Amino acid sequence: MSDVTIFHLEMNSADQLKAKTDAKGLTVTKAEVAQYEFNRFLYQFVGAAWEWTDKLAWTDKQWQDYSQDSKLHLYVAYFEGSPAGYFELQQQDNGTVEIMYFGLGVRFIGKGMGGYLLSQAIEQAWSLDNTQRVWVHTCSLDHPSALKNYQARGFTLFKTEIEA
Template structure:
């Protein structure tokens, strides 16, 4: 546990507050935008390059980096594992990613969830979350959970709470800045200064 007060973060590192949230029963479905032209397609056996392209299209501005650091073989094994489902939201304005992990008995983790910049605020996230909740609770689970962090879109935490999740844990994560590793463009995540 960290002591109260300020803690220096070394140059070349980023620090974020991670909040984990969960639900133990399916919530009511939330209203969706009318006339949407979105489709959700399961990627049955996504290739590493295809997956990373989708992951980066959605997560670049929020410094998603964990799947960029994974060796190709490990990533291929993870996204191709029994119990892991990867979906691509397709729309004229952009793409979205929905990844569900059912590998822990009785649980589903919403591993990755988000939309590219052209879809933020237009209802695609709500539409995709309704399908995520339906798919998760169609399985014999007792818990559906997700984590978000302070690097994500400023509305992410409130979005998850509105979707029926309740916060249960807070952590601090410190990692190498992916922009300095060449894994993300240096001008991405302008809300996080390079130090």
């Protein structure tokens, strides 16, 4: 396997957001009831194409603990009644919010939905109490347009790492 480049990006003010407002038919809804099976489904639904493996071996208990954490916020994007993608926001120390997971299912990629969904993730992150910084990381295994989408929405690169 070749080296993987990890890109860390941040936004230090809500004013930096360059929102994409055309929803392309997406409806984004906050999941108010924690259901670890749903978090796991979305993780696999979106992540399978991008080699997301860090949580594949998790037990039900690990998924429950993760999804029921009061600092984790799950939002689901629907298209014509079907799940199309999602994002998870995690409130961290010192007013920091991380976009933990973000993405669209494979059949929804390339339809212009990613910019809107990311704009929604950023807006929701900034709407959480005491948010002073929003950050995310992506890598070279992700969709070729992922890094460009983050930067087009106003994120700036603050660290790059190479994992062998």
